[in-house]
Amino acid sequence: MSNYLDLSIKEIHSALLKGETTPLELTKEAIKRAKANKDNAFECLCEEKALLKAEELSKVKVPEDKIMFGIPYVAKDNFSTKGIETTGGSDILKGYIPLFNATVINLLEENGAILIGKATLDELAMGGTGTTGHKGITFNPYDKTHTRLIGGSSCGSAVAVSDAIVPFALGSDTGDSVRKPASNAGLVGYKPTWGQISRFGLFPFAPSLDHVAYFTRSVEDAALMFNVLSKHDENDSTSSFKTRLDDYSKLDGNLKGKKFVVLKEVYDSITDKVIKDKFDLLLNKIKEGGSTVDFVEFGKKLLMAIYPSYIVISSAEATSNNANLDGIKFGPFYKGNTYQDVMMQARTKGFSPLIKRRFVIGSYSLMSENQEEVFKRAQKVRHLIVDRAKELYKKYDSIICPASPSIAPLVKGASNQLNDTYLIADNWLAIGNFGGFPSITIPLGFEDDMPFGVNITSDAFKDFEVFNEAFAMENILGYRDLSVLNFKDKEGK
Amino acid sequence: MNFEAVIGLEIHVEMKTKSKMFSAGPISFGATPNTNCVPMDLGMPGTMPRVNKQAVINAIRVSNALHMTIDHDLWFDRKNYFYTDLPKGYQITQQDRPIGSDGYLEIEVNGKTKRCEIERLHMEEDTCMQHHFSDYTLIDYNRAGIPLVEIVSCPVLRSGEEARKYVEKIRDIVTFANVSDGKMEEGSLRCDVNVSIRPYGTTKLGTKVEVKNLNSLQHIENAIDFEVKRQSELLLLGKPIQQETRRYDEAKKETILMRIKTDAVDYKYFTEPNICPIHLSDSFVDDAIKTCPELYDEKLARFLNEYKLNEVDAKILLSNVDYADYFDKGATFTGNFQNLANFFISNVLGYLNKNNIDIKNFKVESKHIAELVDLLKDKKINSSQGIEIFNKMVQTNESPIKLQKAMGATLIGDEETIRNLVDEVIKANPSIPADFKAGTTRVQGFVMGQIMKKTGGKIDPGVANKIIVEELKK
Numbered sequence: 001m002s003n004y005l006d007l008s009i010k011e012i013h014s015a016l017l018k019g020e021t022t023p024l025e026l027t028k029e030a031i032k033r034a035k036a037n038k039d040n041a042f043e044c045l046c047e048e049k050a051l052l053k054a055e056e057l058s059k060v061k062v063p064e065d066k067i068m069f070g071i072p073y074v075a076k077d078n079f080s081t082k083g084i085e086t087t088g089g090s091d092i093l094k095g096y097i098p099l100f101n102a103t104v105i106n107l108l109e110e111n112g113a114i115l116i117g118k119a120t121l122d123e124l125a126m127g128g129t130g131t132t133g134h135k136g137i138t139f140n141p142y143d144k145t146h147t148r149l150i151g152g153s154s155c156g157s158a159v160a161v162s163d164a165i166v167p168f169a170l171g172s173d174t175g176d177s178v179r180k181p182a183s184n185a186g187l188v189g190y191k192p193t194w195g196q197i198s199r200f201g202l203f204p205f206a207p208s209l210d211h212v213a214y215f216t217r218s219v220e221d222a223a224l225m226f227n228v229l230s231k232h233d234e235n236d237s238t239s240s241f242k243t244r245l246d247d248y249s250k251l252d253g254n255l256k257g258k259k260f261v262v263l264k265e266v267y268d269s270i271t272d273k274v275i276k277d278k279f280d281l282l283l284n285k286i287k288e289g290g291s292t293v294d295f296v297e298f299g300k301k302l303l304m305a306i307y308p309s310y311i312v313i314s315s316a317e318a319t320s321n322n323a324n325l326d327g328i329k330f331g332p333f334y335k336g337n338t339y340q341d342v343m344m345q346a347r348t349k350g351f352s353p354l355i356k357r358r359f360v361i362g363s364y365s366l367m368s369e370n371q372e373e374v375f376k377r378a379q380k381v382r383h384l385i386v387d388r389a390k391e392l393y394k395k396y397d398s399i400i401c402p403a404s405p406s407i408a409p410l411v412k413g414a415s416n417q418l419n420d421t422y423l424i425a426d427n428w429l430a431i432g433n434f435g436g437f438p439s440i441t442i443p444l445g446f447e448d449d450m451p452f453g454v455n456i457t458s459d460a461f462k463d464f465e466v467f468n469e470a471f472a473m474e475n476i477l478g479y480r481d482l483s484v485l486n487f488k489d490k491e492g493k
Numbered sequence: 494m495n496f497e498a499v500i501g502l503e504i505h506v507e508m509k510t511k512s513k514m515f516s517a518g519p520i521s522f523g524a525t526p527n528t529n530c531v532p533m534d535l536g537m538p539g540t541m542p543r544v545n546k547q548a549v550i551n552a553i554r555v556s557n558a559l560h561m562t563i564d565h566d567l568w569f570d571r572k573n574y575f576y577t578d579l580p581k582g583y584q585i586t587q588q589d590r591p592i593g594s595d596g597y598l599e600i601e602v603n604g605k606t607k608r609c610e611i612e613r614l615h616m617e618e619d620t621c622m623q624h625h626f627s628d629y630t631l632i633d634y635n636r637a638g639i640p641l642v643e644i645v646s647c648p649v650l651r652s653g654e655e656a657r658k659y660v661e662k663i664r665d666i667v668t669f670a671n672v673s674d675g676k677m678e679e680g681s682l683r684c685d686v687n688v689s690i691r692p693y694g695t696t697k698l699g700t701k702v703e704v705k706n707l708n709s710l711q712h713i714e715n716a717i718d719f720e721v722k723r724q725s726e727l728l729l730l731g732k733p734i735q736q737e738t739r740r741y742d743e744a745k746k747e748t749i750l751m752r753i754k755t756d757a758v759d760y761k762y763f764t765e766p767n768i769c770p771i772h773l774s775d776s777f778v779d780d781a782i783k784t785c786p787e788l789y790d791e792k793l794a795r796f797l798n799e800y801k802l803n804e805v806d807a808k809i810l811l812s813n814v815d816y817a818d819y820f821d822k823g824a825t826f827t828g829n830f831q832n833l834a835n836f837f838i839s840n841v842l843g844y845l846n847k848n849n850i851d852i853k854n855f856k857v858e859s860k861h862i863a864e865l866v867d868l869l870k871d872k873k874i875n876s877s878q879g880i881e882i883f884n885k886m887v888q889t890n891e892s893p894i895k896l897q898k899a900m901g902a903t904l905i906g907d908e909e910t911i912r913n914l915v916d917e918v919i920k921a922n923p924s925i926p927a928d929f930k931a932g933t934t935r936v937q938g939f940v941m942g943q944i945m946k947k948t949g950g951k952i953d954p955g956v957a958n959k960i961i962v963e964e965l966k967k
Contacts, residue, residue: 079539080537080538080539086538088538093538096538098532098537098538098539099532099537100532100537100539100540102539199541200539200540200541201539201540202539203538203539204538204539204767206766207766207767208766234543235541235543236541236767237541237542237543237544237767237768237769238541238766238767238768238769316763317763317766319573320571320573320582320583320761320763322582323573323575323581323582323583324536324537324538324580324581324582325538325582326575326582328577328632329535329536329537329580330535330537339576339577339630340575343575363761366573366761366762366763367759367761368759368761371761371763375763
């Protein structure tokens with residue numbers, strides 16, 4: 001049995017078709033593994049509902065066209081799930097049971113996927129460490145001593161896939177919240193073009209930067225999943241009408257004639273030799289496959305401005321999006337003499353200091369006397385950064401760079417947030433959020449038995465091209481279907 | 494010293510669309526609290542706004558009626574503040590780019606036409622309704638998200654009367670365009686007034702006082718007049734005017750201090766990130782305007798020119814768009830427009846007012862009123878029969894022709910029959926011809942009375958009059 005949940009969706013699907021396993025067997029096993037997991041990956045398990053559905057699906061013939069049929073999965077706890085408590089990892093939503101499903105949850109449901117649990121996250125998806133949710137630190141399953149982080153904010157989802165509990169998991173990505181943990185977890189982490197997957201039902205952090213994103217164990221799975229989730233949704237006014245014509249099941253991995261660009265400043269600011277060597281090796285292989293690779297300066301000032309402008313824009317939007325959490329309509333209610341009293345108590349007790357810090361930054365930057373100098377300036381910087389990326393996309397198919405300057409950081413590691421490595425190499429992935437660009441992280445290698453990834457980011461609506469390029473690199477690198485169960489066999493490649 | 498009042502108005506008009514401004518939540522007035530709302534209306538996490546197309550069409554129509562420039566790109570902004578009536582913690586509005594800008598409307602004051610400039614018209618969503626009790630508050634989310642247009646005038650009005658006429662005009666536009674019920678007493682049209690005064694001839698604006706909770710046209714006029722008087726007295730006494738918010742007290746007919754305005758709230762506006770800017774094509778905007786229901790001024794012109802009604806009656810019919818609609822429908826069944834208007838005003842409206850019935854709940858079809866008017870006009874029945882039939886129609890909802898037959902109510906118009914009756918009366922009263930010749934016109938009426946008595950009032954008086962004169966002259 002243990003041979004299925006660490007495979008890809010595609011492989012599990014064919015095992016189901018052949019009758020080698022059943023949705024019920026898979027679901028039982030996934031729940032068993034979820035319960036055994038010690039990394040603090042789950043907000044809650046929906047065992048009863050999942051088993052009921054699995055039993056039902058086990059009675060019918062597996063449809064060939066429903067690739068996700070009968071396959072268990074996990075969703076980050078910031079997706080609205082009808083009848084299942086959804087807290088966004090925050091005490092302010094303790095006991096909140098949504099009345100409706102997020103569009104992606106519905107789409108997966110219609111396709112027969114089985115939700116077994118809600119995954120931990122940084123509180124309200126704000127944070128990149130996987131340490132700030134109300135359930136505490138989420139650990140990296142590659143490090144059984146619990147000294148290393150998995151990263152966030154989609155920490156629990158990353159654990160669920162890398163620990164071979166489920167073959168895919170939903171996350172959300174506002175700065176790099178799926179693509180960075182994917183690097184730390186040896187997974188494929190995909191963030192589509194903004195508007196290609198409906199955000200309806202995703203708890204908003206910063207809507208102009210938010211994306212529904214997900215973890216899989218292979219590029220092909222990521223593409224197949226995109227096929228299922230990428231639909232116009234009338235409930236999301238920012239959902240794209242662009243027709244999705246490409247056949248995502250037909251990736252050819254052809255690198256001939258592709259033009260890649262490495263951001264020189266990102267490359268230069270990385271000091272980890274193992275990562276750099278592995279990356280160089282990959283570049284050589286790509287060139288052998290018929291592609292060109294250029295090193296180009298993006299502009300150091302622009303790259304250094306990503307983090308501050310990201311913090312301003314995301315905090316400003318966050319302070320407004322979370323103003324609905326006032327203790328009056330849902331979440332814990334505290335009695336007070338005035339409405340201000342009621343709201344202040346709920347928000348004082350419900351949010352952690354880190355969240356309050358973000359709200360203060362956000363409110364400050366939106367205040368009329370600061371808005372021009374802070375918020376609007378950050379928006380202008382965002383435009384300059386996107387324009388620069390678009391300029392590159394005129395000449396190149398995709399940007400390629402290491403997804404992270406290091407392996408998963410130590411829980412107790414102090415990072416200097418003002419050095420180049422942090423400001424540039426740890427934050428460049430947010431370019432993808434600024435421009436709404438399709439962006440994928442895939443495993444690149446291992447250092448001290450800990451994985452690290454490489455990222456490809458392309459121009460908006462080039463989702464198919466991104467998948468195809470990543471598919472080619474996955475073939476070169478050989479890290480397919482990675483999980484803690486099997487990485488030792490694949491590490492040496 | 495004489496002062497000039499400087500008055501600006503902010504009017505919120507609640508639209509009567511089927512669903513809310515940004516959600517599929519249904520709208521129906523008077524529904525049980527908290528039954529007309531969907532998760533979005535409660536600000537539940539993950540819900541997203543969808544712009545109501547009909548609300549946009551409505552806003553275009555009102556903007557056009559107010560001669561405004563219409564922005565073909567729709568932008569929405571968030572207005573952020575914490576309050577119990579604001580479920581999301583922000584209101585979606587149009588701060589930077591209102592759909593309508595730089596318009597005007599014209600009012601008649603003292604026989605002169607005055608042009609009132611209007612700064613902007615924008616769309617936004619309504620807040621919850623709150624019911625405050627001694628130590629608790631109940632919230633009704635039914636109102637949360639109902640589409641509003643806010644119309645902001647320039648500070649160009651100079652008196653309570655002008656303000657009242659301005660609001661009346663706006664109300665006519667939104668009701669005739671079928672955008673809103675425009676009922677001030679029910680809150681579907683709400684008006685906030687800003688009043689300041691300054692010495693005549695000066696241009697510097699005085700301290701502005703805001704008056705809220707004005708729920709009738711008369712209150713607007715009274716409140717402004719009171720406020721101008723109050724402020725003038727203060728200034729003449731050398732006392733300063735405070736920047737404050739006041740409300741109008743109906744019983745005392747005066748404005749009362751609600752709160753002194755301190756620093757303005759910072760609403761931290763920014764562009765709504767969940768709605769991409771929407772481009773309105775020229776044809777969409779043109780269609781919205783072309784298909785706009787007929788507005789007051791056009792309708793008045795039509796009633797005067799096509800129906801040839803007198804102005805007083807036409808204006809009574811137009812005092813309520815539902816009257817005008819009822820009349821229009823009736824007018825398709827008769828050519829006797831003025832008669833229809835007369836009957837409608839004296840009988841139908843008389844009945845509705847007496848029984849306190851809204852014309853929307855009036856069961857008699859306008860077609861039947863038109864038929865009744867024709868029966869009267871064609872002298873098939875007389876006016877007292879007409880009233881009798883009308884009273885039956887109200888009860889039974891039957892057609893007047895059927896009722897007339899059932900009641901045997903017909904008029905005798907046959908000349909021979911009438912002549913015989915007249916002769917009978919003259920025979921019975923031999924002094925009549927002599928009296929008539931002596932110039933006593935009273936006898937004419939006497940004869941008419943007698944023949945009416947004989948027939949139970951079923952004589953066509955027109956025909957009878959002619960015959961009476963002929964017979965008396967013999």
